[in-house]
Amino acid sequence: MTTIDNPTSRLDGTLSLGKRRALQALSTPEQVFAILAVDHIAAMTMVARPDKPETVTDAELIALKLHLVSTVSQPASGILIDPVLGLAPIVEQDALAGTTGLLIGLEDGDYASPDRPPRLFADWDVARAARSGATGVKVSFVYDPFSSTNGAHEFVSSLVDACERHELPLFAEPLVPLTKQNDRRKVVIETAHRIGDLGVDILKLEFPSNRDNDNESEWHDACAELTAASPCPWTLLSGGADLATFSRQLTIACDAGASGYVAGRAIWQDLVATDTADRIAATAEAKQRLQDLTDIAAAHATPWTTWFEGPS
Numbered sequence: 001m002t003t004i005d006n007p008t009s010r011l012d013g014t015l016s017l018g019k020r021r022a023l024q025a026l027s028t029p030e031q032v033f034a035i036l037a038v039d040h041i042a043a044m045t046m047v048a049r050p051d052k053p054e055t056v057t058d059a060e061l062i063a064l065k066l067h068l069v070s071t072v073s074q075p076a077s078g079i080l081i082d083p084v085l086g087l088a089p090i091v092e093q094d095a096l097a098g099t100t101g102l103l104i105g106l107e108d109g110d111y112a113s114p115d116r117p118p119r120l121f122a123d124w125d126v127a128r129a130a131r132s133g134a135t136g137v138k139v140s141f142v143y144d145p146f147s148s149t150n151g152a153h154e155f156v157s158s159l160v161d162a163c164e165r166h167e168l169p170l171f172a173e174p175l176v177p178l179t180k181q182n183d184r185r186k187v188v189i190e191t192a193h194r195i196g197d198l199g200v201d202i203l204k205l206e207f208p209s210n211r212d213n214d215n216e217s218e219w220h221d222a223c224a225e226l227t228a229a230s231p232c233p234w235t236l237l238s239g240g241a242d243l244a245t246f247s248r249q250l251t252i253a254c255d256a257g258a259s260g261y262v263a264g265r266a267i268w269q270d271l272v273a274t275d276t277a278d279r280i281a282a283t284a285e286a287k288q289r290l291q292d293l294t295d296i297a298a299a300h301a302t303p304w305t306t307w308f309e310g311p312s
Contacts (some may be wrong), residue, residue, distance in 0.1 A: 045061065072286045117152070
């Protein structure tokens with residue numbers, strides 16, 4: 001676990017009571033994040049039926065999300081869910097344990113290009129998420145820190161203000177554009193600095209290394225540089241990586257200062273792609289994957305409280 005020793009990277013004492021309680025509810029007893037992401041819509045259809053994703057119905061997606069939350073999520077400290085398909089069913093059917101944090105993903109992620117300003121789902125905002133029982137909100141958006149960023153900055157800043165009013169923590173997930181994938185370290189680190197400076201509470205970030213780089217020493221250096229650049233706690237997303245790769249990345253990221261993970265496909269992609277006849281074994285496997293990742297975070301990650309209070 002890395003000690004955050006750069007005083008300019010701490011937000012000492014700035015958390016409201018509501019946000020502090022919400023982050024406690026979203027994290028493990030070790031005060032790190034182990035969040036299962038099931039907010040996917042298009043990505044889940046691609047996993048479920050890669051040859052004909054358009055044939056996956058909303059009812060099938062809802063059933064998959066309910067199954068994941070009710071049978072797999074117990075080792076998680078929180079669940080990330082979408083508000084348009086997943087939220088109402090998991091609440092109405094008591095699928096989510098009352099002790100598990102509820103992170104609602106508000107963004108409409110169907111972006112035609114990184115030049116298009118990000119947006120929320122129709123009829124959804126921070127106020128409605130708060131009324132719906134959210135412990136926090138998350139927004140994803142494509143972001144290139146080396147091009148025009150006004151639209152993304154305005155989008156995030158407005159959400160920062162709304163989350164302050166409703167005392168909900170904001171998890172921001174800036175995604176590297178496809179055209180910048182060959183320089184992910186530089187883009188992810190600069191992005192963390194710029195988006196973090198807008199006042200978000202937690203960053204949800206891609207691994208800061210090109211996909212063809214398998215050098216773990218360079219991985220650690222990149223994650224340590226990311227920690228030094230970030231003004232707030234950061235978590236690692238799986239981004240479609242296989243479990244073995246993501247486990248290695250998570251261990252190194254947490255050793256270098258990350259505060260845990262928010263992951264989906266690395267945990268459930270085999271289960272979602274499995275025929276009903278094999279669902280029992282695949283469910284057990286997904287739950288074990290979640291437990292293994294949670295154990296890594298608990299053993300290696302930097303508590304989010306370190307960023308706000310300094311080392312104990």
